[in-house]
Amino acid sequence: MVYDLIDYDSEILSQEIPLFDFDNPPTDPEELAKNLLDTMRLHKGIGLSATQVGLPYRVFVMEGEPAFACFNPKLVDVSEEVVSLVEGCLSYPGVAVPVKRPAHIRVRFTAPNGNTMTRKFTGMTARIFQHEYDHLQGVNFLRRMHPVHKEKALRQLKKYTRYLKNQQR
Numbered sequence: 001m002v003y004d005l006i007d008y009d010s011e012i013l014s015q016e017i018p019l020f021d022f023d024n025p026p027t028d029p030e031e032l033a034k035n036l037l038d039t040m041r042l043h044k045g046i047g048l049s050a051t052q053v054g055l056p057y058r059v060f061v062m063e064g065e066p067a068f069a070c071f072n073p074k075l076v077d078v079s080e081e082v083v084s085l086v087e088g089c090l091s092y093p094g095v096a097v098p099v100k101r102p103a104h105i106r107v108r109f110t111a112p113n114g115n116t117m118t119r120k121f122t123g124m125t126a127r128i129f130q131h132e133y134d135h136l137q138g139v140n141f142l143r144r145m146h147p148v149h150k151e152k153a154l155r156q157l158k159k160y161t162r163y164l165k166n167q168q169r
């Protein structure tokens with residue numbers, strides 16, 4: 001099944017989400033991961049956190065080869081080198097602005113089957129991981145933007161919202 005995306009101003013998007021308990025899972029992690037992946041693909045996203053569909057679980061899915069799910073993700077190490085890349089977000093339709101973040105990261109996360117692993121990511125993979133990790137910390141990408149880019153993002157969001165309203169008429 002696919003989930004509905006919630007509005008960007010929903011409370012859950014500013015909450016830090018507690019660890020997913022694999023010993024006593026609140027929901028089937030394999031099914032949850034599959035549904036999140038289906039939802040991400042339907043909306044043509046490259047990353048999606050559970051909170052973006054209103055679910056209080058510490059997990060996100062992201063594109064890769066193949067796409068994968070990260071439960072209880074952790075940033076173990078981040079590079080001093082930062083890069084600026086254009087980011088979008090399924091919770092902020094119509095927005096695409098540059099954001100600076102560490103270029104390389106070392107991370108730990110648990111797969112839906114309960115196996116925990118450590119990985120090094122760079123490029124877009126590192127970028128998506130950090131953006132999605134932020135969601136689970138209750139941080140949206142507007143907070144990572146230079147003020148000028150944040151203003152631009154808010155203008156884009158407004159424009160898109162207006163466009164949607166006109167479509168519905």
Ligand SMILES: [Zn+2]
Binds near residue numbers: 091132135
């Ligand atoms: Zn996002």
